Amino acid sequence: xxxxxxxxxxxxxxxxxxxxxxxxxxxxxxxxxxxxxxxxxxxxxxxxxxxxxxxxxxxxxxxxxxxxxxxxxxxxxxxxxxxxxxxxxxxxxxxxxxxxxxxxxxxxxxxxxxxxxxxxxxxxxxxxxxxxxxxxxxxxxxxxxxxxxxxxxxxxxxxxxxxxxxx
Amino acid sequence: xxxxxxxxxxxxxxxxxxxxxxxxxxxxxxxxxxxxxxxxxxxxxxxxxxxxxxxxxxxxxxxxxxxxxxxxxxxxxxxxxxxxxxxxxxxxxxxxxxxxxxxxxxxxxxxxxxxxxxxxxxxxxxxxxxxxxxxxxxxxxxxxxxxxxxxxxxxxxxxxxxxxxxx
DNA sequence: TTTTAGTTGTTATATCATAACAAAACATAC
DNA sequence: GTATGTTTTGTTATGATATAACAACTAAAA
Numbered sequence: 001x002x003x004x005x006x007x008x009x010x011x012x013x014x015x016x017x018x019x020x021x022x023x024x025x026x027x028x029x030x031x032x033x034x035x036x037x038x039x040x041x042x043x044x045x046x047x048x049x050x051x052x053x054x055x056x057x058x059x060x061x062x063x064x065x066x067x068x069x070x071x072x073x074x075x076x077x078x079x080x081x082x083x084x085x086x087x088x089x090x091x092x093x094x095x096x097x098x099x100x101x102x103x104x105x106x107x108x109x110x111x112x113x114x115x116x117x118x119x120x121x122x123x124x125x126x127x128x129x130x131x132x133x134x135x136x137x138x139x140x141x142x143x144x145x146x147x148x149x150x151x152x153x154x155x156x157x158x159x160x161x162x163x164x165x166x167x
Numbered sequence: 168x169x170x171x172x173x174x175x176x177x178x179x180x181x182x183x184x185x186x187x188x189x190x191x192x193x194x195x196x197x198x199x200x201x202x203x204x205x206x207x208x209x210x211x212x213x214x215x216x217x218x219x220x221x222x223x224x225x226x227x228x229x230x231x232x233x234x235x236x237x238x239x240x241x242x243x244x245x246x247x248x249x250x251x252x253x254x255x256x257x258x259x260x261x262x263x264x265x266x267x268x269x270x271x272x273x274x275x276x277x278x279x280x281x282x283x284x285x286x287x288x289x290x291x292x293x294x295x296x297x298x299x300x301x302x303x304x305x306x307x308x309x310x311x312x313x314x315x316x317x318x319x320x321x322x323x324x325x326x327x328x329x330x331x332x333x334x
Numbered sequence: 335t336t337t338t339a340g341t342t343g344t345t346a347t348a349t350c351a352t353a354a355c356a357a358a359a360c361a362t363a364c
Numbered sequence: 365g366t367a368t369g370t371t372t373t374g375t376t377a378t379g380a381t382a383t384a385a386c387a388a389c390t391a392a393a394a
Contacts, residue, residue: 036360036371036372038372038373040372040373056349056350057349057350057351058349058350070373070374070375072374072375072376073350073351073352074351074352074353074373074374074375075373075374077350077351077352078372078373093260093261093315093317094260094315096349096350096351096381113304113307113309115309116312122307124303124304124307126303128299129296129299129300129303132295132296132299133296133318136291136293136296137280137291137318137320140280140289140291140322140323141322141323141326142280142282142318142320142321142322142323142326143320143321143326144318144319144320145283145319145320145321146318146319146320147316147317147318147319148260148261148315148316148317148318148319149314149315149316150260150314150315151300151304151309151311151313151314151315152311152312152313152314152315153304153309153310153311153312153313154309154310154312155307155308155309156307156308156309159308159310203340203341203391205341205342207341207342223380223381224380224381224382225380225381237342237343237344239343239344239345240381240382240383241342241343241344241382241383241384242342242343244381244382244383245341245342263350263380263381263382
């Protein structure tokens with residue numbers, strides 16, 4: 001279908017490409033780092049990648065349970081912890097939900113644009129802003145370690161009227 | 168004691184000034200807007216302002232309960248909702264906790280520096296970053312409405328060794 | 335004083351997350 | 365291949381955060 005760059009998370013794209021590439025990256029990274037991408041972890045990652053909308057821990061748990069996985073909370077939180085530590089997903093703090101990371105292979109922070117209408121979330125590139133934040137922090141003598149940058153509003157698709165809920 | 172500008176949230180300042188000025192601003196704003204700063208709401212605001220560390224809803228609830236206020240969760244969440252809507256406090260999403268706003272009288276977003284060590288949080292000024300974010304968002308056709316900007320790390324006091332927990 | 339809107343009380347429950355310990359699976363060395 | 369240690373998963377329980385729904389009360393307006 002349409003182009004599918006890392007910035008193209010619109011309503012109209014071949015989402016299988018996102019999933020496949022995320023899974024391929026995950027495999028590679030885990031092998032490189034001697035980490036085990038077990039069944040639950042792998043399936044959790046796939047389920048999170050089923051859309052560009054963040055998935056809640058208990059939504060994920062329900063999906064895993066349907067498929068016969070153990071359905072107690074620790075199962076899903078362990079999988080989430082693993083995936084976050086491996087850099088394969090991000091937690092969206094303002095939603096208490098989890099999102100596949102499209103740049104797992106690059107060291108980066110998650111900066112997000114969150115649509116209030118369709119709830120799709122896309123990561124955006126941020127080097128200049130990141131630099132400005134570091135400068136601002138250090139001007140106050142503050143040593144920056146982590147950043148939570150989550151912007152909400154209306155994505156272009158939703159602004160144009162097509163209230164949506166696609167991948 | 169020391170100076171007390173809006174940027175001076177170090178360990179050494181006369182915190183009563185912060186509280187008094189926050190309360191005075193709150194009174195004024197509520198009157199202007201025809202809002203009622205009732206007893207619980209007022210006391211909740213004072214308790215949140217007891218430090219520059221964000222306060223959890225249930226911590227606040229406990230303090231209110233000690234003082235004879237009703238001790239069911241809706242009490243505190245209602246007060247928090249009111250204070251947030253009035254612009255008198257912010258929610259720190261990454262901590263699920265609530266912080267007094269030192270600029271309630273100015274239309275603004277909350278951009279925070281959160282110390283991992285002493286847990287003090289200070290708001291910082293952001294006009295240039297805000298502008299950059301708007302530009303970045305609109306380049307993607309995204310219409311920005313709200314921003315969650317929460318930076319964690321080490322504040323200057325804690326970096327200098329004096330692990331701390333003052334107001 | 336009646337009405338109305340806003341606020342608070344109360345009970346119940348939804349939602350998000352972790353502690354603690356037992357059992358199983360896996361990797362490695364022998 | 366079996367003993368050993370490590371990692372992962374199962375299980376039970378509980379902690380932490382937040383809201384729904386409806387009743388009672390209170391202040392302000394008509």
